[in-house]
Every structure is written in C-alpha cells, then in structure tokens.
Amino acid sequence: MPVSRRELLAALGIGALGRTLTTLDHAAAAISVDEMLLAELADSLRGVQAAARVLPPHQLIQPLTAQVGLLEVTRRRAPHTLRAAFTQLQAQHAESLSWMAEEAGDLPSAIYWTDRAQHWATQLGWSAMNSYSHVRRSMLAISFSGDGHAAIEQATQALRTPGAPARIRGLAAKQLAYGHSLAGHADASKQALDQTLVLFEAAGREQETGPLVGQRSVATPDLLAIYRGHLRGLPRRRRSGDRDADAAAGADRRRSRRTLGITSAKLAQAYAHADAPDQACQLILATLDGTAAVDSLSTRSELRRALPLLARWPHRDDVAEVRHRLAALG
Structure with missing residues (x-):
C-alpha cells in the first residue's frame, strides 16, 4: 500500500523501515520527488538538529541515517534540476551525523560521515563544507586523542581550501591555535589565535551564501574571551x-x-x-x-x-x- 510523505518520514523517525536501500526504495516508490519533498526533508533535518540540543545524540543517529538513505534513493529519481539540492542536503545530514557519532564516542563513524560530507561537497564544488570537513577532522583529532600535530595538519588544509568563507577559516584558525597549544608551540598558538580573531571579525562583515555550515556563534565577546583564556x-x-x-x-x-x-x-x-x-x-x-x-x-x-x-x-x-x-x- 502506498504511503504518504508524512507517513514515510514518521516511519523513518521510529526506525520502522530498517536500514537497507532496497527497503527504502520500495517505500519511496510512490512518492513524488519534487521541491516539496526536498523542503520536508530539510525541515526534518532541522527538527533532528533541534532535538539534539536536549537529547543524547546517539538516540538520533538511526533515524537520521535512514533519512540519508531516503535522500540517496530519491536523488536518483529526482529531476536533473534538483539533484544538486538533494546532494547538498545529503552532505548536511552527513555533517550532523559526524558530530553525533563523535558525541557517542564512535570515532570510525564520525570519520566516515565526515568523509561522506566532503565527498558530496566536492561533487558540488561546495567550498564551505569542503573546508569544514577538515575542521571536523581537526576536532576529532583533539577529542579522541589530543593529537595536536594532526589537528594542525587538518586545520592548515581547511585554511588553504579555496573559496572558504571567513567564518569557516576562523574556525580552522581556532583549531590551529588549539593544535599548537597541545603541541607546546606557545608562539604559534598565539599567532593562530590572533588570526582567529581577525577572521571572526571579517566573518561579521561577510555575507555567506548557501546553507550555513558548522558553528554559527563564533564572534561574540564571551566566546572570544574563552578562546583567549583557554589557550x-x-x-x-x-x-x-x-x-x-x-x-x-x-x-x-x-x-x-x-x-x-x-x-x-x-x-x-x-x-x-x-x-x-x-x-x-x-x-x-x-x-x-x-x-x-x-x-x-x-x-x-x-x-x-x-x-x-x-x-x-x-x-x-x-x-x-x-x-x-x-x-x-x-
């Protein structure tokens, strides 16, 4: 029996459809792949992200993973004019899944979803997500192993990504400062923190296009004071x-x-x-x-x-x- 879009999204939310693409393909066969579906899937992602502010992230990984699968099967059937938008939404899902896996202590999954986000961003030529994927790897290096040198390497690659917005480069410079701090490079850490403040100030004047990626509130006086005191x-x-x-x-x-x-x-x-x-x-x-x-x-x-x-x-x-x-x- 055909299901509506709302019924399908509800089933994904409770894990009723399982995780295989074949199951999702059959369930989505009767659903129109159009801008309305894209908007509903984007709303669903925002809902999961909002829920993650109050719920343990590991509780939300399964439904969000199933939604990535739905995006995959619907993207294949989407009109050519919508395929890039479906791919971009997949990358956004992958970025959210990366930090949810990190918070759940699952490093392999966190790396996997970071790689998927960058893969889809590369297909689109999406510089912000491409650069932020390196920022995420820098974060993972610090969260899981306190590896300042790996954090420096990934943050440096993020800063070198052509076309990355100032806010993302500011996040990369912040990670660079953390990495140098962990590695015992006091002068380099201070220089990177100075670079962070300059980039965050520039981000306040820059009008970003497309979906925002990564941390939004980066240039408040409170956070900047914390960065200085922390490092x-x-x-x-x-x-x-x-x-x-x-x-x-x-x-x-x-x-x-x-x-x-x-x-x-x-x-x-x-x-x-x-x-x-x-x-x-x-x-x-x-x-x-x-x-x-x-x-x-x-x-x-x-x-x-x-x-x-x-x-x-x-x-x-x-x-x-x-x-x-x-x-x-x-």
Missing part, C-alpha cells in the same frame, strides 16, 4: 591579573546543553590558567551535575584537560572531588 598557559606558568576567565563568565546560557557543557569545560580551563582553582572546580562540578558531560564525549574530553592544570593544587578538597567525579565517568 593561555603554554608554557604552563602561573599568571596574575588575567581577566579573560572573568570576562568569559557571562557566556550565553541559552546555548544547547552540549555546547554549554563544552564551553563551561573550556572556561574552567581558563580559570585554572588564571590561578582560580575554586571557580574552575565549581564550573566542572556544575557541568558534571547536568547530563551534558555524561552524554557528550567532547565535554568529557575538555573537562579532563583541566586535570593537569588543577594538579598544582593537589591538597584542595574540591580538586580531589573533581578528580574522583571525572574518574567515575570511565
């Missing part, structure tokens, strides 16, 4: 009068739980750099009391990076509690 400390030495952590304390609390958890973890590191272990521990414990840290690999990784900084205060009770709580996460 200071290489070489690791005590600082006095560092106000970056205090300036960053007003970070936007309307962010998603995942983004807020990651931001709080980086802010905690900024406080530790600024010789404020009490504020750092308070932030870490508050983040752990929520669900974001448990559900987000990125947040857990960033929280653990505060431990070497807090080691300067081995006899503090709050530092001991932070060590115990982070160890309990496994």
Whole structure:
C-alpha cells in the first residue's frame, strides 16, 4: 500500500523501515520527488538538529541515517534540476551525523560521515563544507586523542581550501591555535589565535551564501574571551591579573546543553590558567551535575584537560572531588 510523505518520514523517525536501500526504495516508490519533498526533508533535518540540543545524540543517529538513505534513493529519481539540492542536503545530514557519532564516542563513524560530507561537497564544488570537513577532522583529532600535530595538519588544509568563507577559516584558525597549544608551540598558538580573531571579525562583515555550515556563534565577546583564556598557559606558568576567565563568565546560557557543557569545560580551563582553582572546580562540578558531560564525549574530553592544570593544587578538597567525579565517568 502506498504511503504518504508524512507517513514515510514518521516511519523513518521510529526506525520502522530498517536500514537497507532496497527497503527504502520500495517505500519511496510512490512518492513524488519534487521541491516539496526536498523542503520536508530539510525541515526534518532541522527538527533532528533541534532535538539534539536536549537529547543524547546517539538516540538520533538511526533515524537520521535512514533519512540519508531516503535522500540517496530519491536523488536518483529526482529531476536533473534538483539533484544538486538533494546532494547538498545529503552532505548536511552527513555533517550532523559526524558530530553525533563523535558525541557517542564512535570515532570510525564520525570519520566516515565526515568523509561522506566532503565527498558530496566536492561533487558540488561546495567550498564551505569542503573546508569544514577538515575542521571536523581537526576536532576529532583533539577529542579522541589530543593529537595536536594532526589537528594542525587538518586545520592548515581547511585554511588553504579555496573559496572558504571567513567564518569557516576562523574556525580552522581556532583549531590551529588549539593544535599548537597541545603541541607546546606557545608562539604559534598565539599567532593562530590572533588570526582567529581577525577572521571572526571579517566573518561579521561577510555575507555567506548557501546553507550555513558548522558553528554559527563564533564572534561574540564571551566566546572570544574563552578562546583567549583557554589557550593561555603554554608554557604552563602561573599568571596574575588575567581577566579573560572573568570576562568569559557571562557566556550565553541559552546555548544547547552540549555546547554549554563544552564551553563551561573550556572556561574552567581558563580559570585554572588564571590561578582560580575554586571557580574552575565549581564550573566542572556544575557541568558534571547536568547530563551534558555524561552524554557528550567532547565535554568529557575538555573537562579532563583541566586535570593537569588543577594538579598544582593537589591538597584542595574540591580538586580531589573533581578528580574522583571525572574518574567515575570511565
């Protein structure tokens, strides 16, 4: 019995159709492949992305993967004038699946979906997504292994991608600064952070075309203060009068739980750099009391990076509690 578009999307959402392209092909056979279907699939993606702000990402991977399959079978039947739009939407799905897999701790899947996003972006000549795929690989190198050198390599490739918008290049420069920081290259990290600020300022004046890719809120004063405070400390030495952590304390609390958890973890590191272990521990414990840290690999990784900084205060009770709580996460 033929199904409507709405029924098909609902079935995908609950996993009722399975995962094979043959099953999806049969289910979608009676559906018109037109601009309306494209719009409904784009709305569905936005709905899943919104849900990911409050739900553990791993709960959303299966329905979003099935929707990629639906896009594949419908793209083959789409009019020639719509095929590029279907391919672009596939790339957007793959980019979302990449970070969902990352948050679920699944590195192979995160890399796979990053590769798929770049593959489809290359077919389209979509510079923003092509460049951002390298940014994502830089993020993965840091999240899963703390590999500053791999992060530098991928961020450099992102910066060299022709036609990438200033916002994406700013994200790449930020990753470059993180990579150099992890690798112990203090001067190079500072230079990359300076480049980040310049590119983010340019992004505020630039009108991007096409779907936005990657992090949107990159140039707020709070986030820039966090970047500065987070990356200071290489070489690791005590600082006095560092106000970056205090300036960053007003970070936007309307962010998603995942983004807020990651931001709080980086802010905690900024406080530790600024010789404020009490504020750092308070932030870490508050983040752990929520669900974001448990559900987000990125947040857990960033929280653990505060431990070497807090080691300067081995006899503090709050530092001991932070060590115990982070160890309990496994």
